[in-house]
Amino acid sequence: MVEPAMQLVNVEKHIGKKHIIKGLNFSIYPGEVFGFLGPNGAGKTTTIRMMVGLMNITKGDVLIQGKSIQSDFKQAIREVGAIVENPEMYPFMSGWKNLIHYSRMIPGITQDRMKEVIQLVGLEKAVHEKVGRYSLGMRQRLGIAQALLHKPSILILDEPTNGLDPAGIKEIRHYIRRLAEEDNVAVIVSSHLLAEMELMCDRIGIIKNGELIAVNEVHEDDAMDKTQEVHILAEPLDKAKEVITASFGTDVQLKDNQLIVSLDRATIPKVIKELALQEIAIFGVQAHKTNLEDKFMAVIGENAIE
Amino acid sequence: MSNFLQLVRNENMKLYAKKGTWAMVIILTLLVLAGGFIAKFMDDTTTKEYGDNWREEMQQEMAEAEQNPDSYINVDKNTYYLENDIEPQSYGAMQFAYENTGMASIITLLTIIVAGGILATEFNQGTIKLLLIRPVSRLKILASKYVTVLLFALTLLVILFVWSWIVGAILFGVNGMNPSAVIYQMAGYAQVNLLSEIGIELGLSLVNLIMMATFAFMISTIFRNSSMAIGFAIFLMFAGNLVINFVGQYDWAKYILFVNTDLSQYREGFGGPLLEGMSLSFSITVLLVYYIIFIVASWLSFIKRDVAGQ
Ligand SMILES: Nc1ncnc2c1ncn2[C@@H]1O[C@H](COP(=O)(O)OP(=O)(O)OP(=O)(O)O)[C@@H](O)[C@H]1O
Ligand SMILES: [Mg+2]
Numbered sequence: 001m002v003e004p005a006m007q008l009v010n011v012e013k014h015i016g017k018k019h020i021i022k023g024l025n026f027s028i029y030p031g032e033v034f035g036f037l038g039p040n041g042a043g044k045t046t047t048i049r050m051m052v053g054l055m056n057i058t059k060g061d062v063l064i065q066g067k068s069i070q071s072d073f074k075q076a077i078r079e080v081g082a083i084v085e086n087p088e089m090y091p092f093m094s095g096w097k098n099l100i101h102y103s104r105m106i107p108g109i110t111q112d113r114m115k116e117v118i119q120l121v122g123l124e125k126a127v128h129e130k131v132g133r134y135s136l137g138m139r140q141r142l143g144i145a146q147a148l149l150h151k152p153s154i155l156i157l158d159e160p161t162n163g164l165d166p167a168g169i170k171e172i173r174h175y176i177r178r179l180a181e182e183d184n185v186a187v188i189v190s191s192h193l194l195a196e197m198e199l200m201c202d203r204i205g206i207i208k209n210g211e212l213i214a215v216n217e218v219h220e221d222d223a224m225d226k227t228q229e230v231h232i233l234a235e236p237l238d239k240a241k242e243v244i245t246a247s248f249g250t251d252v253q254l255k256d257n258q259l260i261v262s263l264d265r266a267t268i269p270k271v272i273k274e275l276a277l278q279e280i281a282i283f284g285v286q287a288h289k290t291n292l293e294d295k296f297m298a299v300i301g302e303n304a305i306e
Numbered sequence: 307m308s309n310f311l312q313l314v315r316n317e318n319m320k321l322y323a324k325k326g327t328w329a330m331v332i333i334l335t336l337l338v339l340a341g342g343f344i345a346k347f348m349d350d351t352t353t354k355e356y357g358d359n360w361r362e363e364m365q366q367e368m369a370e371a372e373q374n375p376d377s378y379i380n381v382d383k384n385t386y387y388l389e390n391d392i393e394p395q396s397y398g399a400m401q402f403a404y405e406n407t408g409m410a411s412i413i414t415l416l417t418i419i420v421a422g423g424i425l426a427t428e429f430n431q432g433t434i435k436l437l438l439i440r441p442v443s444r445l446k447i448l449a450s451k452y453v454t455v456l457l458f459a460l461t462l463l464v465i466l467f468v469w470s471w472i473v474g475a476i477l478f479g480v481n482g483m484n485p486s487a488v489i490y491q492m493a494g495y496a497q498v499n500l501l502s503e504i505g506i507e508l509g510l511s512l513v514n515l516i517m518m519a520t521f522a523f524m525i526s527t528i529f530r531n532s533s534m535a536i537g538f539a540i541f542l543m544f545a546g547n548l549v550i551n552f553v554g555q556y557d558w559a560k561y562i563l564f565v566n567t568d569l570s571q572y573r574e575g576f577g578g579p580l581l582e583g584m585s586l587s588f589s590i591t592v593l594l595v596y597y598i599i600f601i602v603a604s605w606l607s608f609i610k611r612d613v614a615g616q
Contacts (some may be wrong), residue, residue, distance in 0.1 A: 015612075052439045054613040074441040082439055088432035093323045101319065104312040105440040146436060 003066070005030045005079075005154050005186035006051065010060035013046055013210070020046050021210040023060070028186045030153065033176055035201035035218075036190040037296065043210040044190040045085055048158050051188075052082050064154060078106070081152035083160060087143025091132030095123060095142050098131055099149065106150045117145040120175065136163040144175065155179060156188045161196060173200040194296045206296055230268060232259040232275075233284040240280045247274050263287075313442065313450035314457075321420065321454060330416045334462060335469050338406055342473040345402065355396045364388055386488055386495035394488070398481025400500045402474030404489075407504055409466055410511035414518055415540065417459040421519040422535030424451045425608075426526040434613055444609045452523060452604075459515055463508055506573075514567040517593065518543055520600045527604035550580065560584050566592045 004027035013021035021043050028034045036044050049055040051062050053069045053076075062069045064076040089098045099118070103109035118127050121141040126134065131142065140160060147155060157176075161169045177200060179185040191197050197204050198218055205215040234240040241252045241259055248271060253260045263271060268287060275282055321327050356363050364384045371381050387394055395401075425448070428434040438444065486499045518539050526535035546564030553559045560566075560581045566589040570576055579585065 015614075049612075049614065054435060054438060056610070056612055074443070077439055078441040080439065084435045084439070086432060088436065090320060090323070090431070090433055092325070093320070097319065097323065101316050102436070102440070104316050105442055107309070 002029050004028060004063075005065060006188070007063040008047075008051075008060070009063065011047070011050060011057055011062060012059040013043075013050060013055065014058045019210065021050070021058075024207075024210075024212050026205055026212060026215060028154070028188055030186050031180050031184040032202040033180045033187045033189060033200055035197035035204035036188060036207065037192065037194060037197050037204050038190075038207035039192055042192075042207045044192075044207060045158055046210075047207070048082070048084055048156055048188075048190060051156060052080055052084065053077060054084065078150070079153045080156060081147030081150065081154070082156040082158075083140075083143040083147055084156075084158050086162070087139050087146070089131045089139065089142055089146070092130065094130055095127040095134070095138075095145075098142065099127075099146060102146050103149055109149050113149065113151075117148045120148065121145045122171070137165065137168045140164060140168070140172070144172070148179075151183075152185070154186045154188070158190045159192075160189060161191065161193075169196065176200055226265050227262050228265060228268075229288045230261050230263050230271075231284075231286045231288070232261065232271075232282065233257070234259065234275060235281045235283065239278070240275055243275055243278050243280065244271060247271075309442070310446055310450060313446060314453055317424070317450050317454035318457070321424070321458065327420070327458075330419070331462070331465065334409070334412060334416070334466060337409060337412065338466065338470050338473055341406060341409075342402065342470075342477045345405075346477045356394050360394055361388060364394075383488060383495055386497075390497065392488060392497055395485050396481055397478050398485060399471045399474035399478060400481065400485050400504075401487055402478060403467055403470040404487070404500050404504050404507070406466060406470040407507035407511070409470075410463065410508060410515065413459060413462045413466060414511070414515040414543065416462060417455060417515055417519045418522045418539045418543070419536050420458050421455045422522040422526045422539060423532040424455055424526075425523070426530055426532035426535060429530040429613075430532070438613060445605065448527070448605060448608050452520075455519055455523060456516070459512070459519060463512070467504065467508065507570075510568070510570050513569055513593065517563065517567050517596065517600075520597060524600040524604040528607045554581060557583075560588070561592060563592070563596050 006028045008024045008026055011021055011024040012019075024047060036047070038044050046055065050057050051064075051069065053073050057070060062076075065079050067076040067079075069076045089095075090101070093101070095118075096114075099114050103114060118124055121144050123138065123141050123145060126138055131139065134142065140163070144157070144160070147157070155176075160172055160176075164172065173196075176187050176189065180187050180202075189197070189201065194204075201218050203215060203217055206213045232240065237254060237257065237259065241254060244250065244252050244259065244261060248263075248267065250261055250263065261271075265287070268285070272282065272285060364387060368381055368384050386392075428437060437447065484499065484501050486497055488495050488497050489503070521542070522535045522539035525538050526532055529535065542564070546562075546567075549562065550559065550565055553562070560583050565580050565584070568580075569586070569589060571578065571580055571584075572586040572589070
């Protein structure tokens with residue numbers, strides 16, 4: 001059994017009379033990317049602030065590599081690199097000076113290491129410019145560089161893709177996967193976008209109103225016998241519907257000019273092949289990961305911020 | 307400990323990376339320069355030089371003054387020279403540096419601005435979050451900022467003295483390395499050694515400076531707002547002396563901070579304590595108590611409190 005990199009034990013937070021976090025229990029393991037998903041105001045940032053010791057924990061504890069962030073702050077935080085909300089740096093100094101600043105706070109960070117992280121995030125060209133002139137994407141990159149300086153075993157990123165363009169998002173996803181897979185870093189990423197999380201996380205925990213509603217493996221849907229809801233865009237629709245009902249005996253619904261059908265993962269290619277053989281034009285096939293999406297939609301769907 | 311040194315280096319790097327800090331240094335140097343030009347070209351009394359027969363010159367001046375009451379001649383000062391048979395030394399760099407010790411109150415003002423902003427801007431900018439998630443205790447971070455404020459004040463005091471001396475040397479020439487002068491003190495004129503007088507003046511103004519800067523630092527740690535801290539401290543600095551006029555008759559007035567910050571009241575020839583019941587040791591005790599309260603209050607409000615959004 002692998003020891004968890006980070007463990008939340010019954011973590012609660014009260015601010016004034018508000019009960020913001022209501023007893024969180026979960027663990028994050030080395031080498032995994034854990035998604036922390038929830039609507040605005042769910043308590044993601046508050047939880048992250050407690051994980052890194054910026055906020056006091058009202059009840060419970062956060063253990064980082066077995067050390068309490070409350071009673072053993074220095075030893076615990078040494079393991080952590082983080083961005084909390086926006087990656088705010090000193091705008092009147094260059095990216096390089098900002099990194100020097102953080103490197104002086106932890107012994108043993110060499111200039112070579114600084115250059116290494118700058119290269120990793122692709123900031124070589126801009127690093128000597130003032131941070132005040134950086135674009136949001138460049139600041140996110142510098143934020144990640146700052147978090148990686150001391151080779152933390154846990155990386156916490158609060159909405160790291162906030163404000164990034166698609167290319168930037170893809171790049172960040174790429175670093176995160178690489179850090180988890182190659183360096184065995186435990187990564188915690190928060191977001192309110194399910195689709196984005198599914199692409200980079202191994203597990204996703206859904207939080208709402210300070211409570212953890214579900215924790216799911218992202219790839220459990222990849223099992224071949226798992227039933228998924230498949231949306232098919234094809235022409236002509238009627239014929240396609242007939243073909244699927246006739247050949248696979250499943251119930252097909254027609255909605256918004258799409259066919260919606262529940263299929264085992266293994267059956268999806270067979271259906272496509274059959275439709276193609278019948279000379280039906282297929283414009284799109286989309287398999288939905290029902291499990292997580294349903295749960296998340298149930299949460300988000302209400303669209304309520306309390 | 308080297309860990310702490312690194313923190314102080316960081317704070318200094320941030321402080322001097324700001325244009326505003328340099329603007330303060332430049333303002334100070336320009337003020338000294340302007341003072342120098344005014345003394346050189348517009349003010350004849352202070353820079354007046356006497357020849358070998360200075361006794362006659364002085365007596366002649368006094369005679370003129372008697373006939374013309376509007377004259378700028380300082381009769382008391384001349385009398386002091388003549389009675390004590392002190393040959394007036396010509397005005398030089400050290401004299402000018404001595405006259406600029408009054409600029410220490412400008413330095414106090416500038417230090418208040420730095421003290422009020424050094425922590426609060428970390429909160430405003432949101433950089434406090436990345437600062438506090440390092441394996442360094444909050445106490446050390448707070449202390450490194452406080453030490454940086456004091457270093458800034460010391461730097462400005464050194465700049466004030468050295469720059470005044472340089473400007474004085476260029477405009478008025480150097481009149482020996484350790485000259486003396488006759489200056490006015492509360493009880494009348496006296497001859498003093500200029501270098502030690504400069505040291506005493508700056509040292510005493512440092513007391514007021516440290517108290518006000520520490521006060522601003524405390525307000526900014528508690529309220530995490532620099533304009534509030536700066537505003538409060540400057541207001542108190544100016545209002546403090548007025549307040550004394552209103553409450554001076556009460557017994558508790560002697561416990562007010564501002565009554566005690568000016569320790570020069572206890573110097574010989576400076577008119578004695580401001581209020582009844584005060585003495586040097588009394589004032590030092592009062593100052594220490596205030597100082598400890600300021601420091602402990604900033605410490606307590608910083609080490610445990612949540613760092614949440616604005
Ligand atoms: N300092 C505070 N005082 C009072 N309430 C607070 C404070 N900080 C956060 N809250 C409340 O806690 C709840 C959770 O806020 P939090 O910032 O953790 O949400 P989040 O999940 O990060 O949301 P978002 O997706 O918008 O970033 C919100 O309802 C917020 O109003
Ligand atoms: Mg948030």
